[in-house]
Amino acid sequence: MNKPTCKDVMMHICDNLGEELNSPTCIEIKAHLENCENCQHFFKSVEDTIQFYRKYNIQISEDVHNRLLEFLGLKE
């Protein structure tokens, strides 16, 4: 997945507020975000948090796969 854009961030924020992207609240938030370094850091770190968990996957081992098919009686 590509890195989130500013628009993605705004969609996330506005979606959580139950607001459309062009609603007055979202327009005000966008204006604030463009000028506030604290908020920019905060939202970037929230987006990075989400990306960390998206990229952290556990690969199923062959043993686990075989035990599953055996458990279900589907092993050939």
Place this chain on the structure above:
Amino acid sequence: MEEKELIEKAQKGDRKALTELVKMYEQTVYNFSFKICRNKERAEHTMQETFLSMVKNLHQFSGDSKLSTWLYRVVANHCLMLARSESKYGFTSIDDDEALIDEKNLADWKVTPEHVTENNELKKILDEAIQKLAPEYRVVFMLRDVEGLSTEETAKIVELSIPAVKSRLHRARAFLRNELNKRLAYE
């Protein structure tokens, strides 16, 4: 073969089609189970029980919703049930909004998401942070943000209203961000 066709064949007793369906979803189910249950043995047990439930009940599956949505619901319920039966584990409260939107530490993180697969220390940090998050919040975060389901789908799976899902998601994100901030901002 399309999923719909596989389901129809499996419903008529075709074992090959059933095996294909299991193979199609085993990685997704295992991954999601591990992320919610936080333990490899429990994740494997949950995956087995989930597919057993699928095998037993597939004849009732109407195809109105996605099979994956149905599987996510079984996994989530199973892991939440396990977590409730082990309530000895205390989870960190995330009721305090002020503490969640903590802007005290504003340093940029030196680790980037691209390095997560090659960084064992980072995996440990992620594990410890998610472990502290109550399972009810963890499920919503994983479904919505990690698995990429819509708010509506997530609400159906966890049987919550859409505003309740949004509220839990917001708190879960802020909590995890704060936990990571404690460890990543000064590394």
